[in-house]
Every structure is written in C-alpha cells, then in structure tokens.
Amino acid sequence: MNIFQLPKKAEEHFNKRAKEFLYKLRPVNLNSNNKIILPKTSQSEEFAIQINKKDIINLRTTGQFDQFGNKIVSCFPSKQGYVGLDGNDLKEFLNFIETLSIRKELRDLLCYKFLQETTFKWFEKVYNGEIKSQNNYTDYLHSEIKLNVKERKISIPILHLSLEKSFIIGNIQFEVFSKKFFDLWEQSLNKCKKDNSKMLTKVRQNYQGVVFASLKAFADKNKCIEIAKQETERSLMILRIFSPTILYSSEFQFYYGRKGHVYLPSNYYFIFEDEFPQQYAMTDVKSNYKRVIYNKELEILKQYGFVVASNLLKKKNLTDMEELLLKTMNLFSRSIITENFEDKIVFSLVSIETLLLKNTSEPIQYSIGKRLAFLISNTPKERKKTDKLVKEAYKLRSNYIHHGNESTNIKIIEKLRFQIFIAISKILLSINHIKTQEQLLEKIENKIWGSDRYNGL
Known part of the structure; x- marks a missing residue:
C-alpha cells in the first residue's frame, strides 16, 4: 500500500526533472587540504584542534559549505572520485527539492533534509550502476518512504x-x-x-x-x-498566556x-x-521561576477559555477569526517571555492592535482604547480606566521607540496584559458566534452605540 500518491502528471514531471539532474552530474573538486577547524574555547592556540580530512576514518563527504553555512557543493563518492552538483545546477536542484517538499501529499510526511538526501542517494545508485537508470525516481522515493516513514x-x-x-x-x-x-x-x-x-x-x-x-x-x-x-x-x-505571570510579573517570571x-x-x-x-x-532571578500546575488550577482555567484555546491548536480548518486569535495569542505570549520591559509593552500593544484594528489608516490609540474598553468593561468608570491605561502604554512605547527613553513601570504592563488576557478570554468563549474580525468589531460597535445590549461578548 502506498503511503502517498502523487497525481500521474506530477510523477511524470518529477521523474523527468530528476533524470535531467542526472545528466548534470559531473566530477567536483574537493580541496583535500581543507581542514575542519573546531571552534576555539580559549585565546590560547593550544586549545584549537585541526583535523585533516585524511585523518578522519570512514568520513563520507556529501558536500561543502561557504563561510555563511550555505551549501555550495552536493556530492557522493564514485570510482572516478566525487561526483555531484554545484553552482547554478545545485541551486536548481535545491529549488526542485523545495517544490517537492511543499506538495500537499508530502509536506506532512517528509522533511526537506530527507528528500534532499534520498534524491542524492538515488543519483548515487544510478550513477554507480546499483540500480537501472530507467527506474523511476518516484518509485525509489516510494520504497524509501516505506522504510523510513512510521509512527513515532x-x-x-x-x-x-x-x-x-x-x-x-x-x-x-x-x-x-x-x-x-x-x-x-x-x-x-x-x-x-x-x-x-x-x-x-x-x-x-x-x-x-x-x-x-x-x-x-x-x-x-x-x-x-x-x-x-x-x-x-x-x-x-x-x-x-494562562499564567499568573499575566497579572504578577514581579512575583512570577517563569x-x-x-x-x-x-x-x-x-x-x-x-x-x-x-x-x-x-x-x-x-x-539572577528573585521571583518564582518554576511553575507548578495543580489539577485545581486547570479546572479554574477552563472558565477563561483554556480548553477552547487548546482545541484550536488541534482544529484543521480554522475560521478567519480563529486564525487571527491564534496570531494574537502568539504575539501576546512573546510579551510574556521577553526580559526587556520595553519589548513587553511593544508586543502587548501589537497583539491587541492585531486583534482590534481594522487597518493602518485608523487612529490607533483612539480605536484600540475605545474598542478594548467596551470589549472587556461594563461600566463607564471601568471603560475610562481602560482607555487611560492604553494611552499610558502608548506613551511609554513612544518614549522608547522615538526617544530612546527606558522605563520600568511594571504596574502599567501588568494591568495592560491582564486586560488583553480578558479580551482574549472573552473572544475564546464566544468564538462559535464570531467567524471574522469584521463580525467582532461590529459587535463591539453595537455595544458602543447601545444598539445591542447583549451580543455574546
């Protein structure tokens, strides 16, 4: 039974391209004087170890790299010496592998490295006469997949x-x-x-x-x-995201x-x-850096959308709103793990902008402050506090980005992150009723104008 099946035309195309690369194989000159230099661990030369290629037993060279780590030669040994691809031929080959690796039939089964190594193994076997040249490349790929693809x-x-x-x-x-x-x-x-x-x-x-x-x-x-x-x-x-760090950054930096x-x-x-x-x-950490998760905490987190967020990671076909929410949570989590205070402010604000801003032509502070306030708060007093908090956060960000002024007003970041968390939580719990950002913003606008007292938020 085949683990994957390419369409017939796709198989014909990839077989044709693979054979074209076979004809481009040629002897490559690997400098035998090249040395593998292990990184120095000290200023003293006595700690630098140099190993000549000939001193390494059973070393199989498969290519060479430039000083930036880019592969410039891909090759295999033959009776005539090393044979392979370099220059533009190698670039074309790597593009071929990239195209193959993103095919929907293969992208969840095979990594780029496996395809590259398997293809060159086929080149080697055909070139050295171990298999017949008329054998299709995709047949060989099928056989290697059967051997290497399994549940782990x-x-x-x-x-x-x-x-x-x-x-x-x-x-x-x-x-x-x-x-x-x-x-x-x-x-x-x-x-x-x-x-x-x-x-x-x-x-x-x-x-x-x-x-x-x-x-x-x-x-x-x-x-x-x-x-x-x-x-x-x-x-x-x-x-x-579902962590005490949101509210108590100074006490819990996990x-x-x-x-x-x-x-x-x-x-x-x-x-x-x-x-x-x-x-x-x-x-150099004074706060609690180890997190202990008890069963009781998991039960409490369910009330804030923890299970919903977990299920989004497993869902195959996400709605536009679900994709946007995951993107927002990813940005928000970066504000939690970063050490730099200014970066905490930047990532927090970028996350809520991603969630609540229609486009870049909107007035950012006004739109975010108003929408966040009406999304999470129910009284005029609470909404004014939220709007004021957003303005203070943007002022801190502006002072840092435009003027280089650093700040450590941890209370602002704690309050802001908690309010963003509440916004994420409310949307998670309402996600079945909101399919797009447009629907979300419409519900918030209805709440602002009082035309829909209960709208699921």
Whole structure:
C-alpha cells in the first residue's frame, strides 16, 4: 500500500526533472587540504584542534559549505572520485527539492533534509550502476518512504515545570515518565551484553521526574521531531498566556521551556578576601521561576477559555477569526517571555492592535482604547480606566521607540496584559458566534452605540 500518491502528471514531471539532474552530474573538486577547524574555547592556540580530512576514518563527504553555512557543493563518492552538483545546477536542484517538499501529499510526511538526501542517494545508485537508470525516481522515493516513514512518539523535556498529573494542550501531552518506566528500561538494557549502567544512571539523573511534552506523529524521523517541536511551542504559548505571570510579573517570571532553549540568568563570582578566592554561583532571578500546575488550577482555567484555546491548536480548518486569535495569542505570549520591559509593552500593544484594528489608516490609540474598553468593561468608570491605561502604554512605547527613553513601570504592563488576557478570554468563549474580525468589531460597535445590549461578548 502506498503511503502517498502523487497525481500521474506530477510523477511524470518529477521523474523527468530528476533524470535531467542526472545528466548534470559531473566530477567536483574537493580541496583535500581543507581542514575542519573546531571552534576555539580559549585565546590560547593550544586549545584549537585541526583535523585533516585524511585523518578522519570512514568520513563520507556529501558536500561543502561557504563561510555563511550555505551549501555550495552536493556530492557522493564514485570510482572516478566525487561526483555531484554545484553552482547554478545545485541551486536548481535545491529549488526542485523545495517544490517537492511543499506538495500537499508530502509536506506532512517528509522533511526537506530527507528528500534532499534520498534524491542524492538515488543519483548515487544510478550513477554507480546499483540500480537501472530507467527506474523511476518516484518509485525509489516510494520504497524509501516505506522504510523510513512510521509512527513515532517524540518526547521533549521541559525544564522548570512541574505538574500534579498529565494533561493535554492541543496535540501535546505533558507527562512525567515514572520510576517504573526507568526501571523497565534498565531491565531491558541489562539483557544486552554491553554495560549501559552508567548511561542509564546519567539519564535518570537528568530526566527522571522531569516533565516531557509528548506527541505521536507519522512521518520520517526528522519530520516527526520538527512537528513535535512546533506543536510543543504552540502548547507552551497557551500555557504562558494562562499564567499568573499575566497579572504578577514581579512575583512570577517563569522560565519553563524546551531543554536547551531555556536561559535562566545566573551570576558567577570569584571573591577574594585573601590569597585564594571563594567561588559563588547564583541565579539572577528573585521571583518564582518554576511553575507548578495543580489539577485545581486547570479546572479554574477552563472558565477563561483554556480548553477552547487548546482545541484550536488541534482544529484543521480554522475560521478567519480563529486564525487571527491564534496570531494574537502568539504575539501576546512573546510579551510574556521577553526580559526587556520595553519589548513587553511593544508586543502587548501589537497583539491587541492585531486583534482590534481594522487597518493602518485608523487612529490607533483612539480605536484600540475605545474598542478594548467596551470589549472587556461594563461600566463607564471601568471603560475610562481602560482607555487611560492604553494611552499610558502608548506613551511609554513612544518614549522608547522615538526617544530612546527606558522605563520600568511594571504596574502599567501588568494591568495592560491582564486586560488583553480578558479580551482574549472573552473572544475564546464566544468564538462559535464570531467567524471574522469584521463580525467582532461590529459587535463591539453595537455595544458602543447601545444598539445591542447583549451580543455574546
């Protein structure tokens, strides 16, 4: 059974293009004196390691890159030396792979790297006579897909996050692998002849008790990882928006995220009081940076549209309003994770502009202040406060962008972010009745003019 099926004309086109590239293959000159230079870790030359290509055993060269990391040669070994593509031929080939990778039949199954490597493997086999040249490229692609595309579970460790029990946001399950899991893993490894005890001990130290973001995907291995990373970030976005950080930035500055992508500010010191120093290392974070999620909190968050937001991440065909809301939430979440106060203001305001502004010709402060006030508030007094808050936030942004003046008025950002959160929450809870931004703004206008006392907002 075929995992994917290209239309007949598309198959004919890609087979034709692949054969055209076969005829463009030619010997490429790889400079044998090129050296792989590992980055220096010190000013001293003794820490720089140079390895000649000939000194590396079983190294298979597949290309060369320029100083900017761009591939300038793609090749494979043959009896006559290295053969491949370079220059404009390589550019055409990479465009060919890009076109193939975005086909609707393939984009969810295969990553760009898999297609590039598989295609060059076909070139190599045909060129070296391992398969007949008349064999279609797409037939070979089918066979490689059958071998490499399968369901895989990808689990990504999330640092500085704890939970009472597993829960799901979008396509991601947040879970902790139990001690029993690691015990069974250890028993499985003990059946092997090789001693893996040290490896597993290190794995236990690093990951037992750690929260993982897990997802099952059906694709090649790298595509599964790509999907898992993307979906994890989308789920973390929702988790950050529904967070105490919104209201209490000074008390809760959470730093949870994918391991390897979380920077917890720290300071390191050597303090001398005599001949030899005392060494100090401490985090530069005074607030609570670890987030603990209890079952009770998850129940409370449901009242604010948490489940609705989670379901949007899984939905296939989004309405215009749902797409706009996800874009708004993405921008809003960036105001939460950034360290810089001015950036918090900028991303907060950009997020609400994205949601409530028709076009750039509208008076921004007036339109945003009025619409946000009537969207989230029910009394004239509350609306005036919201409108005033928006003006103060824009003043801070203007002072920063146009005059370079920095500010740390944390109360303004806390109040503004909370009101934006309420706006997002209200729209989430009304999303079934609002399909477009035009409908949303019409409901707000009706509320402003009193022509519709109850309009679902």
